[in-house]
Structures are given as C-alpha cells and as structure tokens.
Amino acid sequence: MGKPIPYGRQYIDKDDIEAVVKVLKGDYLTTGPYVQEFEKRFAQKVGAKYGVAVSSGTAALHLACMAAAIGPGDEVITSPMTFAASANCAAYVGAKPVFADIERLTGNIDVVEIEKQLTEKTRALIPVHYTGLPCDMETINQIARRHNLIVIEDACHALGARYRDTVIGDCTYSDMTVFSFHPVKHITTGEGGMITTNSKELFEKLKLLRNHGISRDESIFDYDSHGPWYYEMQELGLNYRITDIQCALGLSQLNKLERFVKKRREIAQIYNQSLADLPLDLPVEPEGCYSSYHLYTVKLRDIAKIDRNKFYHVLRAKNILAQVHYIPVHTMPYYQREWGYRWNDYPVAEDHYKRVISLPLYPGLSDNEIDTVIQVVKEVLA
Ligand SMILES: *Cc1c(COP(=O)(O)O)cnc(C)c1O
Numbered sequence: 001m002g003k004p005i006p007y008g009r010q011y012i013d014k015d016d017i018e019a020v021v022k023v024l025k026g027d028y029l030t031t032g033p034y035v036q037e038f039e040k041r042f043a044q045k046v047g048a049k050y051g052v053a054v055s056s057g058t059a060a061l062h063l064a065c066m067a068a069a070i071g072p073g074d075e076v077i078t079s080p081m082t083f084a085a086s087a088n089c090a091a092y093v094g095a096k097p098v099f100a101d102i103e104r105l106t107g108n109i110d111v112v113e114i115e116k117q118l119t120e121k122t123r124a125l126i127p128v129h130y131t132g133l134p135c136d137m138e139t140i141n142q143i144a145r146r147h148n149l150i151v152i153e154d155a156c157h158a159l160g161a162r163y164r165d166t167v168i169g170d171c172t173y174s175d176m177t178v179f180s181f182h183p184v185k186h187i188t189t190g191e192g193g194m195i196t197t198n199s200k201e202l203f204e205k206l207k208l209l210r211n212h213g214i215s216r217d218e219s220i221f222d223y224d225s226h227g228p229w230y231y232e233m234q235e236l237g238l239n240y241r242i243t244d245i246q247c248a249l250g251l252s253q254l255n256k257l258e259r260f261v262k263k264r265r266e267i268a269q270i271y272n273q274s275l276a277d278l279p280l281d282l283p284v285e286p287e288g289c290y291s292s293y294h295l296y297t298v299k300l301r302d303i304a305k306i307d308r309n310k311f312y313h314v315l316r317a318k319n320i321l322a323q324v325h326y327i328p329v330h331t332m333p334y335y336q337r338e339w340g341y342r343w344n345d346y347p348v349a350e351d352h353y354k355r356v357i358s359l360p361l362y363p364g365l366s367d368n369e370i371d372t373v374i375q376v377v378k379e380v381l382a
Contacts (some may be wrong), residue, residue, distance in 0.1 A: 046169025057180025060193035129158035213237030
C-alpha cells in the first residue's frame with residue numbers, strides 16, 4: 001500500500017522557496033513592499049480595483065463585516081454548508097448569524113431560501129462558493145439591491161473561478177470578496193487572506209482596521225500633527241497584518257494559479273468520467289459557472305451498498321484520506337446554545353452532510369495516485 005493520499009495539500013516549488021529566502025535576507029519582514037505588491041497583483045488577477053491582504057481568511061471575513069459597519073441588531077445570512085468562519089464573522093461584530101438552506105444539486109445557498117430568511121433586520125448576505133462553484137450571484141445581487149443589503153462573497157474556495165463573463169473576486173455582484181491562503185486552498189501563504197473591493201471607501205477602512213485603526217495619513221487626522229512620529233488611532237482595529245515573508249510566497253504562488261486551476265479541473269474531469277456509473281451524485285457545473293474545484297465532493301445515493309460513514313472508513317483503511325465538507329454550521333454546539341438553532345432546521349444541508357465526501361484533489365496529485373483513488377472507489381462501490 002502506498003503512502004497516504006490527503007484530500008488536499010499545498011504545492012511548493014523552488015521558485016516559492018527562493019522567494020521566501022530572498023525576503024528573509026532583506027530589510028522588511030512585515031509591512032514592507034511585498035505586501036503592497038501582492039495586493040496589487042492579486043487585485044489585477046481577479047479584476048478588482050483594490051486588494052487588502054490580511055493574516056487569514058477568517059480575519060478577512062471579520063474585517064469585511066467591520067468595514068461594512070455590521071453590528072448589534074443586524075442579521076447576516078449565510079450558508080450552513082460551509083466552514084464555521086463564514087458565519088462566525090457576523091457574531092464577532094455582534095450581529096446574528098442566520099442561515100438559508102442550500103440547493104440539493106450544487107450545495108450552494110438557495111436564493112429562494114434567502115428570501116424566506118429576510119427580515120427587517122437583515123443587513124448583509126454572505127454567499128459561499130462551495131467547492132469553488134459560483135453561487136447564483138445575479139439573483140443574490142438583485143435581492144441585495146431590492147432590500148439595500150451588503151454582499152460579501154466568501155470565495156475561500158473559489159480563487160480562479162468564473163461566473164458568466166466575470167471573474168470571482170472582481171466584485172461585479174458584491175461589495176467585497178474574501179479569499180483564504182490556507183495550505184489546502186488554491187494558493188497558499190501558510191496562513192493568509194485577502195479582501196477585494198471596488199470601493200475606495202471600503203478599501204481605506206479595511207486598511208485602517210487591519211492595523212489597530214491607526215493612520216499616519218495627515219489628510220485624515222482629527223488634530224494637528226505633533227511631528228514626524230505622530231499617528232492617530234481613529235477606530236478600534238486589530239492586528240490582522242500579513243508578513244512580507246508570506247506575501248513573497250503568495251506572489252510566487254499567484255504565478256502558478258492558472259496551472260493549478262487547470263490541473264484541478266483536469267483531475268475533476270477524470271473523476272467525472274471514471275466514476276459516472278457508480279451510485280454517486282457527482283459535481284455539476286451549471287450554465288455560466290466555471291468552478292475552480294477547491295474540492296471534489298461526491299454524494300452517496302441510497303442505492304449504494306454502504307453509507308458515507310462506512311465509505312469514509314474503508315477509504316481511510318486503504319490510505320485515501322477523504323474528508324467530509326461540512327458538518328452544517330447550525331448544528332455546532334455554540335450555534336445551538338447561543339443562537340437557538342436545532343438539528344432539522346436546514347434539512348437539505350443536513351441530508352447533504354450525511355451523504356457527502358471529498359476525494360483527494362490538488363495540483364500535486366500524481367497520475368498513479370489518481371488511478372489508485374479511482375480503483376479503490378470502484379472496488380468499494382461497484
Ligand atoms: C478556509 C475557509 C475560511 C477561513 O479561512 P482561514 O484562512 O482558514 O481563516 C472561510 N470560509 C471558507 C468557506 C473556507 O473554506
């Protein structure tokens with residue numbers, strides 16, 4: 001039996017290592033030129049006016065909520081089929097996290113369910129492009145305009161994805177878009193995140209909040225400067241800065257993004273063809289959606305001879321470290337205790353959770369490993 005095959009992992013080459021070493025030998029480890037360069041190149045890549053790089057995707061979501069002035073008394077609607085951070089960001093700023101159930105077909109937030117969750121208090125929508133497949137952004141944007149809501153896209157799965165004639169991150173249908181550079185995501189900085197926006201005002205707020213709310217920009221000072229050392233803390237911000245070491249890695253990784261996405265899509269294509277006859281619901285790509293395939297999720301049908309739990313254990317025993325994405329967020333003890341959610345609140349998401357499993361998918365997966373995964377899955381389910 002070969003070595004374990006994880007569900008996802010980073011791809012690091014010589015260029016990445018050299019880029020990091022170069023920063024280590026230089027003058028600035030943080031708040032130096034690489035941060036701005038990464039922000040500029042990233043924003044260019046996705047077609048947004050501005051980018052603000054931060055210490056994680058979670059920090060990016062939190063800052064986006066703060067910059068949008070979401071707070072106590074507000075409600076924020078997101079998907080239950082996501083990582084907890086997509087909802088936690090609302091709670092961080094004192095708002096209520098609300099969930100809208102998902103579409104059975106795609107696993108993405110269902111726009112009909114969003115409508116059902118709207119109240120007088122709804123302030124923002126946080127659609128999550130689950131697995132890298134874009135949500136129905138046109139309808140989400142229409143709902144937001146009709147009700148005067150902020151839209152923050154959680155695109156932590158969706159760097160390199162496209163929707164209609166737009167690129168995810170260009171904020172055509174949203175106020176801000178958030179990305180993560182955790183090692184399992186499309187590009188990595190170890191830990192890291194980015195917010196893109198086309199709003200100068202949000203851009204300035206995000207930069208201020210990332211750095212304790214401190215500004216050295218004389219043009220926005222309340223008081224006269226005391227001298228060259230002078231700065232003002234104008235808001236209660238945080239230290240959500242990212243280092244130059246990380247941004248040098250990010251820049252080097254960004255050069256490979258197209259290759260990474262292409263490879264992920266090729267592997268997904270091979271899985272689609274090879275697993276088509278099994279009792280599985282395979283990923284779909286509706287008209288107008290171009291997935292960046294952060295995850296390759298399959299759902300076991302009732303007719304399969306084993307259930308998902310058994311399937312998971314059998315794969316593990318054969319060294320295929322499949323994962324489950326996700327346990328619905330509303331079922332977490334914190335959400336049940338603090339916000340009153342219960343099992344059965346979002347039946348489509350819960351059914352999805354019962355059936356879903358993520359097969360290994362990452363750019364460094366070898367042809368041999370792909371074959372192994374396919375052979376094992378076929379053996380177990382055929
Ligand atoms: C990874 C992820 C996050 C959080 O990103 P971190 O960089 O790990 O903080 C948020 N939302 C989704 C959907 C994610 O996949």
